[in-house]
Amino acid sequence: MQIVKLGAGSLREKSVPVEAVTDEIRKLAAEMLELMYKADGVGLAAPQVGKNIRMFVADDGSGPGVFINPQITGTSPELADLEEGCLSVPGVYEKVTRPACVRIQAQDENGRRRVVQAEGFLARILQHEYDHLDGVLFIDHIDPEKKARIERRFRKKSEKQAAKGNQAAQKNRNESRSEKGN
Numbered sequence: 414m415q416i417v418k419l420g421a422g423s424l425r426e427k428s429v430p431v432e433a434v435t436d437e438i439r440k441l442a443a444e445m446l447e448l449m450y451k452a453d454g455v456g457l458a459a460p461q462v463g464k465n466i467r468m469f470v471a472d473d474g475s476g477p478g479v480f481i482n483p484q485i486t487g488t489s490p491e492l493a494d495l496e497e498g499c500l501s502v503p504g505v506y507e508k509v510t511r512p513a514c515v516r517i518q519a520q521d522e523n524g525r526r527r528v529v530q531a532e533g534f535l536a537r538i539l540q541h542e543y544d545h546l547d548g549v550l551f552i553d554h555i556d557p558e559k560k561a562r563i564e565r566r567f568r569k570k571s572e573k574q575a576a577k578g579n580q581a582a583q584k585n586r587n588e589s590r591s592e593k594g595n
């Protein structure tokens with residue numbers, strides 16, 4: 414399992430609800446948390462590992478949390494400006510305006526209903542991760558020209574990587590050909 418980057422189709426798809434919280438879902442949540450910590454992240458949504466189901470994991474520093482089929486049931490009228498980044502858009506940090514407080518309802522890894530009232534950093538993480546389940550990225554909330562520049566940069570990067578992959582494949586083909594010649 415790996416974290417997909419901007420340009421990957423799963424990041425732009427609307428995810429479907431998790432039908433039942435099974436051992437398989439618990440295992441996925443544990444793997445996602447491990448991946449998140451390894452990448453020094455504070456949140457990771459299933460579409461970021463190529464799975465379009467409605468769940469994410471988060472840890473604002475107070476301990477790991479698993480959110481399955483989350484619903485935002487309330488937001489404060491007060492807004493906050495905070496810089497955000499995303500493991501799927503590495504190296505990019507931009508200020509985003511969102512509600513300062515949020516109430517979210519979800520199931521935990523045992524299928525139990527949980528309600529979280531969050532403010533500050535946690536409120537920010539939960540809204541960012543929730544967006545991922547609807548195919549929305551934090552760069553959708555910034556200046557459109559800036560967003561277009563970021564998308565262009567990532568497109569170029571993936572084209573370069575694809576070209577490198579092709580070159581390597583070509584080299585392999587050539588080598589196996591010359592081996593055959595010997």
Ligand code: ZN
Pocket residue numbers: 498499500501541545
């Ligand atoms: Zn993200």
